[in-house]
Amino acid sequence: MSTAAHPPLLAPTPSQLAWQRDGLGVFFHVGVNTFAGLEWSDGTLSPEIFDPSDLDTDEWVRTAARLGARYVVLTAKHHDGFCLWPTATTDYSVASSPWRQGRGDLVRELADSCARHDMKLGLYLSPWDRHDPRYEDPAAYDELYLAQLRELCTDYGELHELWFDGAGSAGREYDWERIGALIAELQPGAMVFNMGPATIRWVGNEDGLAADPVEYVTTSADLNNYDEDTIERDAPRYLPPECDVSLRKGWFWQEGEDPKSLPHLLAIHDRSIGLGANLLLNIPPDRRGRIDPADAASVRELGTALRARFGAPVVGEMVAAADGTVRVRLPEGTRADHVELRERLEEGQRVRGHRVRTADGEMLAEGLTVGVRRIHQLGEARTLSELVIEIDGDEPVLEQVLVHDATGAPVPDLGDFYAASTERPDAG
């Protein structure tokens, strides 16, 4: 194959590919907002209100692990500027709170729990900071932000994701060059979400939903959910999308909110992971610093349903046929109602279209991109002995084809949620 047609820049790095294969992550939004019942606060809430009574990051990580998540991301600093670690850069942090007599470090506790449970750790550090007066002075704030990032990148072991949220940052430039150099120096394997030296991008909504085609190579990404700003790059980059969504309506735990229904969560799974994007599902710790029992039950139910649907795959035996199709032989008597395709991505994303047929030519499923994984629902389960797959694109290669029998398992249903889900949170 010609390298000129496929510049290495457009292929994933090993870290990007590992991140894509991980697929599922869990977001933890917690901070002063949790205690004020707000989604956003303006940086004036007292640090005194941050006082989780029974915080247990082991429980958080166990919850994520049981769901099948491979990484978690914590809001080390949200837009309000309150830091969950005892930073030297500001006293607006856990050090000024009553929690653990001001000697606590939530980032450390989570990092330790991740190490204990073989979970990868990511951190969210909001560029927009509504507390610190230095924010008004871009040069001074860049120094502050770099110092905060340096602390996070130095003191908590290996980080797998750094989440740069574009909310509040329309029209604002940060010193991405130095931020990129710092990450390259201290955490070269970390995925960088959306802004600056990004290695992954936002899918463009907070509903957890991607759409076919899911492009891994792009020049642009949406900045945030609140205005029309897009990030335009001069040259295309390999930037696979991450779909973020909250289990509940809000990102922070609030009294009276319920988890989404199981059919809805399954639909989110199929429209993100099932389309080859990553899913970052937010499970917000409550005022005790624990997972709300209703959320824990919902996540358990989701994990059980996903295992019932996809926990016992049958791997097909692939043979390239002379007519350019891929024949997939399945063991005698295989029953299936889902087919999953996986593309070889080491040289980049190549599949531009695909069709799955039975040996008799009956069309079972079709679509555009495949990517790291593409799951199709086939309707009623049926006995299949061979699949014939056509793929379009520039030297596309399938790595694996699997089938699943989800008979009797809960069924995904997005219902009418989609239209109602993209509201701006109330500013605090």
Ligand code: FUL
């Ligand atoms: C948004 C933020 O404004 C929300 O509060 C939340 O953190 C979400 C993940 O990103 O842009």
